[in-house]
Amino acid sequence: IEAADAAGLAALVGDLHEADLGEIIGALDADERPLLVGLLGDAFDFSTLVELDESVRVQLIEDLPPATVAEGVRDLDSDDAVYILEDLDEAAQDAILDTFPAAERLSLERSLDFPEESAGRLMQTEFIAVAPTWTVGQVIDYCRETEDLPEDFYEIHVVDPGFRLLGTVALDRILRAKRMQAVGEIVDEDRRTARATDDREDVARIFERYNLISLPVIDDEDRLIGVITADDVVDVVMEEAEEDLRALAGVGDEEISDTVWYTTRNRFLWLLVNLFTAFLAAGVIGLFEDTIAKIVALAALAPIVAGQGGNAATQTMTVAVRAIATREVGRFNIARFVNREIMVSFLNGAAFALLVGLAVWGWYGERQLGAVIGGAMIVNLIAGGLAGVAIPLAVDKLNGDPAVISGVFVTTVTDCVGFFAVLGLATWWYGIV
């Protein structure tokens, strides 16, 4: 297929949805991708680029002739255009923007000026705004007669002469109303809005909480400047929940199309940090070499206590991180939440202290060793529970992202406390000094 048969290719690919075409492009080898786009020519819809992984997209745009890219991007809705432009470096952005009509260029530049991951980057600047004195009939006639409407829209926005948002009217309200009715009478004034500088996570939360389909975006002076639609938010929500999951596992923003080299460096850093904390825990063990030399069984048993504490702490931490991210934990219920986690840690600590104590007694036939391990277990599970809830809350308080850093600290606590509890308790109990 890649052998240059443009007409055949166009016939094959022409009817595909851009998401499906995007998947095909992703599956091709890197040098075949620009060939495909070149062969398709005008038939290639640049919104396909939005569906690609970031690394594939950036590479492909670099490989394409700048004029092709500029022309393709010009046909897109503003939110898709911003999505493609924001990953390019400034020189490449300017080269493309210079080919645009002045008004469009200005509006795109303004969108790109908003911080990354803000509502301003997510919105499309095409929308329909009318005065409250318009009648429903006028709105319908306007839609019938205007050529250059946004590609899809779900609401009509009502603004005052200064372009400040008064409210919105969903299209179904328009259909239900009589032609003579003024939109000012059927407008829903109690509408949520987002500021262009709001974080996109907050935007997603508004959508989730109030079950919206579209959300008007206003600037600092309450003027309507854009609209965010639910289909874009579905993507954001997916990415954000994924971000926490990846952050907790230490794989950052990696995509499966990233190169081996990029992935290795990306993961290396997280492993390096963990290595330091592992040496810390090793240092704790090193303090008790005499004890281990006398009771070698401790070398096998101490990791059980440390690991179990780590698992319990990870449970607590995961719940805490997500509760913070979704704002489920706030000022009002923080005490109740912390209390609950400590109670749970205590109960599971007691249960596993008993279980492990009995297992060790049974295995080694030494009741005292069972008591030492059991005692250390309850200490470490409670320490893990405390760390699992306190560290994410503290990181959040200091305006860090709990998902990114909590994991390292929490397992450091459970490793160090776990080893110290087992070996310290054994040293004291058996009177080894």
Next chain:
Amino acid sequence: IEAADAAGLAALVGDLHEADLGEIIGALDADERPLLVGLLGDAFDFSTLVELDESVRVQLIEDLPPATVAEGVRDLDSDDAVYILEDLDEAAQDAILDTFPAAERLSLERSLDFPEESAGRLMQTEFIAVAPTWTVGQVIDYCRETEDLPEDFYEIHVVDPGFRLLGTVALDRILRAKRMQAVGEIVDEDRRTARATDDREDVARIFERYNLISLPVIDDEDRLIGVITADDVVDVVMEEAEEDLRALAGVGDEEISDTVWYTTRNRFLWLLVNLFTAFLAAGVIGLFEDTIAKIVALAALAPIVAGQGGNAATQTMTVAVRAIATREVGRFNIARFVNREIMVSFLNGAAFALLVGLAVWGWYGERQLGAVIGGAMIVNLIAGGLAGVAIPLAVDKLNGDPAVISGVFVTTVTDCVGFFAVLGLATWWYGIV
């Protein structure tokens, strides 16, 4: 406020969005919640219940008089009604459904018959369907004159006499078209649909992939039976990404409003499974007690290798679990994906072997010990990479949920291999038998 001042309360609460009222209810004590609802009486909107955590909702419904619940649920859209009913036991469901008009009861019962987490549970059965011969004018007039329209809608569905879906028309297309045009001419026939029995995760993926606002649901005979809207999908997407995160950490479907006792039992099981695997690893260490007795430093160093392998494997596993869940990894690229993960494991294994080897040499001043630990490190990181990618793929192949069980197996592998590699290598190197 709880002291019985109904009017004052209604004034305070009346203007709140149901999501905000839901948060207030969640923050109250359990016995205050039914009081609040009782005081609000008819002013209480039962869609507030949809915003509550499951455990709070079920408890509250049990505490309310059945007649109140039945009346409240009757006013809801069908998807909200199903959402509330599905958590109740059958007797409670029937008690409520019996008070409904026959047609509504049948349609709700049919929705409840679809499997949990299916498209059929998610859809609302209120929608507008017209024949392709209708004109745009007729549709608008129909909307103006009909009282009992769905609460919000974004598309008109076009069906044949057998109620089979022919396509859909977005409301903005209706507004743009001339009154005389037949909807059959502006219908978008290339529309994605979902079957009622499809998994809601697949539904969410269709929304994400094709950037939809609403999606028609059809039954086995291609008849239109409902509609799913993007606002419901936002919730699903959030829950599904969260499910994987929680499964990986072993906290299941717990919510922060669950009781201490429920949470403890919920986490206990996962910890118990992990405890067994920890004993397995301890057994590996136990095999080499003689070696440890001679070189006590190994007791401090072996956990470093085991832990680092666990961290690297968790990275790989997390990427694999998500790639499987989002179908990013399929038949075509599985080999490329596995290759990439093994290469990354090898590179990081080599890097950390060098680093740890040098660190141990520096710390203990023994070059041979450094070589042993470094050698074990590269072995364990490669083993971890293999396990991290192979186990989720195998679990998926066997139709299990990779997120739920992979973690236990993967860290079992890295713990056992890590300890075995360090202690076995040391035993062989130093000739201890």
